Amino acid sequence: MLFLAPVMAVLGAVAVFPIAYSLYISFFSIKLTRPNRTPFVGLKNYTDLLGDEAFWGAVWRTVSFSLVSVTAIAFIALLVSLLLNQEFRGRRILSTILLVPWAIPYVANALMWKWIYDSSYGALNGLLYQLDFIDKYMVWLGDQDKTLFLIANAFVWKEVPLATILLLVSLKSIPSDLYAAARVDGATVWQRFVHVTLPAMKPGFMLVMIYETMMAIRHFDLFFILTEGGPGSASHVLSWHIYVETFRNLSFGSGAAMSYLLAIATFALSYLFIRTLGRKI
Amino acid sequence: MPITPPVDTIDYRRRQKIGRIVQRLVIVVSAIVLAAYILAPVSWLVSSAFQTETEIVSIPPHWIPEEPTLRNFEAIFSAGNDEPVTYETRSGADPAAGDFIPSTAENLLPSMANSLIVSILVVILNLLVGVPAAYAIAKIRFWGRNASVYFILITRVIPDIALVVPFFLVIRKLGMLDTLGSLVITYLAITVPFTVFILIQYFEGLPDELDKAARVDGCSRLQALIKVFLPLSLPSLVAVVLFTFLTSWNEFLLALMFTQTSASQTLPILLASFTSDFTVSFSFLNAAGVLAVVPPVIVAIVFERYIVSGLTAGAVKG
Incomplete structure (x- = not known):
């Protein structure tokens, strides 16, 4: 088809080819520190990863970051979408405000939270100090136990709007007869919520969970600006690990191998994603 | 025989009324909480952009700038002119106080x-x-x-x-x-x-x-x-x-x-x-x-x- 040709050409050149090429170079040992020798090493880049503690640590941190953020996003978005599904004055304004975090560039979001968490002059310290929750300023991002949660918080703040809008669609699709019928049957508010609202939101929920998981496991910008993987290796997640391995250690072969594994994980998720969308085409 | 509503109907109506008031209250409170959750971080960013460097390092922070200033924006828009505008040249501030505009600002x-x-x-x-x-x-x-x-x-x-x-x-x-x-x-x-x-x-x-x-x-x-x-x-x-x-x-x-x-x-x-x-x-x-x-x-x-x-x-x- 002539009409399809441009899209196929673009996607073929810029999406399919890199993925194939990535697989190809993941079988070689390519180090820019030694540009003239790129020996074929077969599956060595992959088998090396199996015993690589730094890699598994990064995988584990990515998993915990994603679990924490996606749970928080889904929960907050549920509350917000229930609220915005009500009729009240100011609802329009509120739903417009909701778009603000969505529109902000991730880099500006990161800059903003870095400033909020700042150890000397940040708003978080200032607020907690004024409210007497802390008696001296804290180095928030320097605390290994808290870093991942603080980054997750910045991520959640930015992602809640989209999740809310997706959930609102499934809320709006619930026919009001269902509620009327439940009321006639004597269901309480809570029973109506559990037996009518929640089941109807299930597809919306699945969509949000899968999409946000995909976003969380690949996320990079916040880690780059807020912590650079630190302190220690507290926020050394997989995407950061790939970046360091590739562009700081200049080891393109193993970087490619890792990004290939990440792509496969995402493909698996996207399969679920497309299935959930239940495309009729 | 006149029909009088049974007592528990009146009770039911009152309960419904209270329920509605509670519902309104919950909506208003959560709407305010949501607006604050979304707007607070952004307002802090905006507020900081209009503060002078001396004000911004005060402890505890000034939530609303006391002497709002446009000089941060001026610095951005005039950067790269023949005479570089820095805080040092304009207000005689102490360079050691961190009052510094990066050379890449232009x-x-x-x-x-x-x-x-x-x-x-x-x-x-x-x-x-x-x-x-x-x-x-x-x-x-x-x-x-x-x-x-x-x-x-x-x-x-x-x-x-x-x-x-x-x-x-x-x-x-x-x-x-x-x-x-x-x-x-x-x-x-x-x-x-x-x-x-x-x-x-x-x-x-x-x-x-x-x-x-x-x-x-x-x-x-x-x-x-x-x-x-x-x-x-x-x-x-x-x-x-x-x-x-x-x-x-x-x-x-x-x-x-x-x-x-x-x-x-x-x-x-x-x-x-x-x-x-x-x-x-x-x-x-x-x-x-x-x-x-x-x-x-x-x-x-x-x-x-x-x-x-x-x-x-x-x-x-x-």
Whole structure:
């Protein structure tokens, strides 16, 4: 088809080819520190990863970051979408405000939270100090136990709007007869919520969970600006690990191998994603 | 015999009334909490951008600037003039007090221009490439139609970080590192699937008879698309333009890999470089942040209706 040709050409050149090429170079040992020798090493880049503690640590941190953020996003978005599904004055304004975090560039979001968490002059310290929750300023991002949660918080703040809008669609699709019928049957508010609202939101929920998981496991910008993987290796997640391995250690072969594994994980998720969308085409 | 309502009905009514009041209260309180949750971080950023460097380092912080100032913005807009405007030259501040504007500040406006050029080019190419494809998939029966849809959808979900390594090697080989072209091509790849996806949903909603009528009247496929379908699909086209623009304006990872100098650095890259520079004054940094935030937020607020319809296009069944 002539009409399809441009899209196929673009996607073929810029999406399919890199993925194939990535697989190809993941079988070689390519180090820019030694540009003239790129020996074929077969599956060595992959088998090396199996015993690589730094890699598994990064995988584990990515998993915990994603679990924490996606749970928080889904929960907050549920509350917000229930609220915005009500009729009240100011609802329009509120739903417009909701778009603000969505529109902000991730880099500006990161800059903003870095400033909020700042150890000397940040708003978080200032607020907690004024409210007497802390008696001296804290180095928030320097605390290994808290870093991942603080980054997750910045991520959640930015992602809640989209999740809310997706959930609102499934809320709006619930026919009001269902509620009327439940009321006639004597269901309480809570029973109506559990037996009518929640089941109807299930597809919306699945969509949000899968999409946000995909976003969380690949996320990079916040880690780059807020912590650079630190302190220690507290926020050394997989995407950061790939970046360091590739562009700081200049080891393109193993970087490619890792990004290939990440792509496969995402493909698996996207399969679920497309299935959930239940495309009729 | 007169009918008097039984006692428990009155009780029921009162309970219902109390229930409604409680419901209103819950709604009002949660609406306020939500507004605060969303606006507080942003207001802090904005407030800091209008404070002087002396004020910004006060403990506890001033939530509202006591002496609001525009000098952070002045510094951005006048950077790069013959006589560099720094806080030292203007107010005689102590350079050791961290009152410092980075020498790269003069790249800020050019980087905004870069972002703008890349975003506009990506929007135009998206329409040129995406519209025909969406029309073909929605209105023409052909072999491999389902496969094409899945193919396009799947490319949408490849993580950027997985594309970066091979792409970097290819771009380096082509000698395209540090050019706006490298950004335009890659952004096209990450935005086109979404464009096609939104447009398919919309075109499918338009009746097939339109297509047939246009063809009977002697239109070619291309004419049918341009004269009949495009004017009718304006809302979805607006959504596509907005999404593509915002994605390109906000993108960071690929730009980080492919750009090196002010010839191709986009706004997010420059912002990021400021954040890693410990000597940069906080007030300046926040002003730069505000500049990066304002355009997309205005776009989002003005075109709210289109954005929400675009975001939900993927969520409702086609």
